[in-house]
Amino acid sequence: MAVSARFPAVLQPVSGALLGLCGYGLIAVLPRGPGAVAALAVWTAATLAEGERGFAGWFPRLPLFGSLLAGCTILVRWYALMSLQLTPGIIAAMAVGPAASVALAWISRPVDDAAFRRLSVLTAPQAIVAIGEGIAAVLLCGVRTGTVLVLVSWLLLRGVTALVNWRWGGVRGSDLEAFRVVVETTSLTLSASLREL
Numbered sequence: 168m169a170v171s172a173r174f175p176a177v178l179q180p181v182s183g184a185l186l187g188l189c190g191y192g193l194i195a196v197l198p199r200g201p202g203a204v205a206a207l208a209v210w211t212a213a214t215l216a217e218g219e220r221g222f223a224g225w226f227p228r229l230p231l232f233g234s235l236l237a238g239c240t241i242l243v244r245w246y247a248l249m250s251l252q253l254t255p256g257i258i259a260a261m262a263v264g265p266a267a268s269v270a271l272a273w274i275s276r277p278v279d280d281a282a283f284r285r286l287s288v289l290t291a292p293q294a295i296v297a298i299g300e301g302i303a304a305v306l307l308c309g310v311r312t313g314t315v316l317v318l319v320s321w322l323l324l325r326g327v328t329a330l331v332n333w334r335w336g337g338v339r340g341s342d343l344e345a346f347r348v349v350v351e352t353t354s355l356t357l358s359a360s361l362r363e364l
Contacts, residue, residue: 176272176293179265180300183351186210187261191254203248207241210261214344221345225330240352247355255307256358259316264351266301267320268343269294275328281340305354312361316354323350 174182190206197205211219219240223233251257273294277286301320306313327346331338 176269176289176297177300179269180262180297180304183265184258184262184304186213187258188254190248190261191257194248194257199249203245206248207245211241217341218344218348218351221341221343221348224339224341225345237348240348244352244355247352247359250359251355256312257355259305259308259313260351260354260358262304263301263316263320263354264347266297266304267324267350268347269297269301270324271327271338271346272343273298274324275331276337277339278335278337279339282338282343285340285343286338308358312358315361316357319353319357320350323353 186209189209193205193209194202196202216237219237222237222240223230226233226236248257269289272282272286272289273291277283302313302317305316305320308316323346327342327349331342335342
């Protein structure tokens, strides 16, 4: 879903926010536990689990570890959804993930065909607008929590940029999806943890 050739980059954070709103609706309509499971199922199905499958590419010699890591992100997101009380936290987390993925694509060099296809349609104005949408979404959580989420997302961006440049000399298509899941999971967890901030 992140930086897809099917959708312009400026729509990626918006579509993430809509998925977050759908997830919140499921949590509000169903009992909390089943609602969180249904939200995760909808999110995973909507993205065809591309982000979760992208983790296996980060550990080519240990693909099972990448699969276990993907499973752990689902469990962490479930736990965060069980703890999270506020709608803006869910919407912000689901919007900032695609925005951060667009930022990674914008500052990285593509090294495989999937990345070339996705990044060939990305322009600087689209990337700037998408990043701005992600920042605006996290500021819905409040200035303090939003600032923490922006800073943590930036640190994750710098870390993953260094990793992909060191390992592969640039970004691959699966890296964009895996990074989106990392940012979404981290943002959901921080939103649940920082609700008193």
